């Protein structure tokens with residue numbers, strides 16, 4: 001495999017995108033666990049499918065469409081949850097299904113032979129293109145940069161939103177930023193594990209990591225390391241056995257999570 | 273004496289629920305004000321108004337001569353309920369440290385050595401220094417309460433707001449906290465909601481009795497009639513400084 005990695009461009013792309021995806025995933029995954037935005041992230045991911053469809057329909061890069069849909073739906077969901085009396089879960093559920101429905105409609109409207117959408121739904125890290133990689137790098141720079149530069153503000157906000165407000169932190173802005181960063185992370189992960197499987201890769205590494213450390217940045221770093229292990233492991237299994245990479249990554253991640261939770265802390269294994 | 277908090281004809285509605293109604297209240301610098309009143313009488317709402325967490329539906333609120341949304345860093349707040357994330361990967365030290373953060377230097381912010389020193393000092397004062405490396409989820413209710421008081425004090429605020437700060441403390445810790453507050457009161461204004469009426473009246477300098485409207489604001493001497501009015505039931509008032517008790521046949525509706 002090492003030799004293949006040196007020789008084949010597609011494997012190099014896969015390798016680097018696995019590492020980049022794990023970085024975004026470790027940082028944002030930790031935040032969504034602490035802020036209980038797991039389902040929210042699932043919703044944004046599925047809504048992004050509308051953007052994939054729109055991309056095909058307009059003949060632009062589907063990931064760019066996904067980026068637009070993910071960011072707008074993240075901000076839209078947040079706004080509706082705050083500014084209306086609709087139950088937040090209902091808002092989320094509606095966006096979730098609407099995004100998928102729009103995606104399918106756009107693809108149906110697209111003239112010609114229907115494109116293969118399974119690589120967006122379930123990921124295919126072996127088909128990551130140079131453009132995908134560039135998008136991933138930009139998203140990562142934004143995510144890592146934002147969190148690193150305002151780390152103490154985010155930390156205070158994630159711990160106690162009310163207190164953050166009392167000391168004058170711009171809590172609404174911080175929340176919006178987190179939602180947008182979740183959207184960017186979703187875009188990074190679509191090629192790696194696919195829309196349907198994103199939630200597991202976002203949550204498994206930090207859920208394991210937080211059983212080993214009581215510090216936020218250690219949780220993030222450990223999550224990144226675990227993400228890299230899961231993604232490269234999945235990539236290897238998928239390359240060697242010729243099975244779908246997204247599914248391989250998720251099975252490894254989730255299995256590891258359950259095994260570690262049961263071994264490490266039987267009493268805590270029942271709740272995340 | 274300087275007025276540090278001024279409420280003028282303030283009402284607050286949560287949707288249709290009227291939490292407080294037409295309250296006017298002036299609080300002087302270095303006052304130690306105790307606020308008492310039955311459940312749902314708007315005590316927490318008053319503190320949230322002053323902290324800038326709740327906006328008045330009508331009337332005006334001035335804190336240190338400013339609207340409450342401009343007083344950040346000058347107001348320390350210890351909430352009644354812990355709306356915070358107790359599973360957060362944070363040690364006690366880190367939780368208290370967040371009291372040193374201000375909105376002015378968030379960009380690439382690092383805590384300074386002086387921040388750590390201030391945090392250590394305050395943890396010693398509140399007798400939580402032994403817990404400094406403990407994860408915040410592993411604290412008892414009383415320990416957590418002291419951590420939150422420490423976090424508010426380490427801000428070095430001009431006004432300290434405490435919402436039932438001793439509700440989950442044992443008797444010894446209570447009097448320790450109260451005497452600590454009394455010392456701190458030499459420099460800062462303290463506004464405290466409490467149900468320990470007996471204790472409150474022996475530590476505070478003034479008292480406010482609240483039940484949606486403000487029934488009394490003045491020296492900490494209460495009469496039967498007043499408490500009866502506020503709590504809506506006869507209250508047996510014993511000597512000053514001794515806990516007052518609600519008559520047994522009207523036992524409900526007093527405590528949280």
Ligand SMILES: Nc1ncnc2c1ncn2[C@@H]1O[C@H](COP(=O)(O)OP(=O)(O)O)[C@@H](O)[C@H]1O
Nearest residue numbers: 286289290291310311312313314315316317318
């Ligand atoms: N966030 C809220 N939404 C709706 N009603 C609220 C909210 N907070 C408080 N209330 C209502 O306002 C009233 C006053 O509440 P509060 O200030 O918490 O009283 P206290 O602290 O004296 O028990 C109560 O009737 C309560 O039910």
Ligand SMILES: [Mg+2]
Nearest residue numbers: 315316352435
């Ligand atoms: Mg209250």
